[in-house]
Amino acid sequence: MxxxxxxxxxxxxxxxxxxxxxxxxxxxxxxxxxxxxxxxxxxxxxxxxxxxxxxxxxxxxxxxxxxxxxxxFTEAWSRLGMARLLLNTVVYAGGALLLQLVFCVAAAYSLSKLRPVLGRAILAMMLASMMVPAAALVIPQYLTVLDLPLVHWNLQDTPWVIWLPTVANAFNVFLLKRFFDSVPDELLDAAALDGARPLRILWSVVLPISRPVLGVVSIFALVAVWKDFLWPLITVPGNETLNVGVNTAATSMPQNTLIAGLFLASLPTLVLFLVLQRTITAGLTAGSLKG
Structure with a gap:
């Protein structure tokens, strides 16, 4: 037929x-x-x-x-201090990426393969948090980082004020879980029969075949920090990111210099996309079909 x-x-x-x-x-x-x-x-x-x-x-x-x-372009690089702004942004984005990979992978693997009690309810609450507008969380997050609960630390003007709010990303957890669901349980059972414990199975079996979706999650994490403006503006005024630094100097430089600075600020993410575009496509379609 x-x-x-x-x-x-x-x-x-x-x-x-x-x-x-x-x-x-x-x-x-x-x-x-x-x-x-x-x-x-x-x-x-x-x-x-x-x-x-x-x-x-x-x-x-x-x-x-x-x-x-x-x-x-040369004037924008020198007047804006693009080297310092670029270094700050790379540190913020790199730390956020590392923490997101550690915690999001652990959460997605637990929900997908370890199946904890109330795992579906936990996933549902994670996804429900995506319905809350990001602007509504700015004030609670800001008050939290000014006086971190239990330890009472003020994280303002430190990299942790950028890193910590990005750790729990419901979309990345969902994306990773969908991919881990497509990994055959027989493959994990075979590793368990050889004596591998869950952490070793994750490191040696699951992660090597998860490179496409890990690449997509990495790109999402980097771009989210790179393009953010409001949160770095109010939390790291002494160590500005590219977006905040360009905006601060916007009123004191010619229009062509400002546009050149904007292009230089967007260039790293454009290069990243062009280099990893195949990874993005493969990761977005990975896990969509079983078999």
Whole structure:
């Protein structure tokens, strides 16, 4: 018995020269439009830093710089102190990534394979926390880090004030659990028969085959810290991130220098995406099908 997949254009129409041409034209237009929508702002930032302040505000705007110059980029790097801001952001993002991997992997593995009592209720409460707007948590989190319960530490202006709130990420726990659910129990049982304990099974069996989803979780964790603005603004005023540093200096520099600084701030995440785009695709589809 053969099954056919229903699509917008039938195979019969695609086999006709006229239908094939129409399909290719429409596909090309859709791809070009999507590319322009996504790459347009990036192109505007890159070329805006190459323009002079006068050319940047010209009406109508110029698509290609008349006299391109990299002076705005070098000025943005020195005036903003991009090296210090970049180092601060890397430290915050790297620490958040490490803590998220440790705790989210442990939580997802426990819920998926160890199956604790009330595990489904715990997962449901985690997912329910995603319904709470992030802005509603700012004040409670801020009061908490000013006087950490039990130990009464003030974490303001320390990396821990960025790291700790990112540890419990319900979406990453859910994503990891879905992948761990697709790992055959027979594989874990075989390792257990060889004498491996749950922690050894996680380290030696589960994690090596979980690289795609771990890559996706890592990217989500890094980008979340990299793009955050409000929380670093109020908690680490003495050790600013890239976003906060660029915003602080926005009123005291020319527009082309500011745009150049914004492009430099976004460049690391763009490079990260281009290098790991296959990992993102593989990780998002991993665990969606069993068998």
């Amino acid at each position: 053969t099954t056919t997949t229903r699509t917008l254009i039938s195979p019969v129409q695609l086999n006709r020269p006229r239908g094939r041409r129409a399909y290719r034209i429409v596909l090309a237009l859709v791809l070009l439009t999507a590319t322009a929508v996504f790459l347009g702002p990036l192109y505007w930032m890159a070329t805006g830093g190459l323009k002079s302040p006068q050319e940047l505000v010209r009406t109508p705007p110029t698509l290609v710089p008349a006299h391109p110059s990299t002076h705005a």
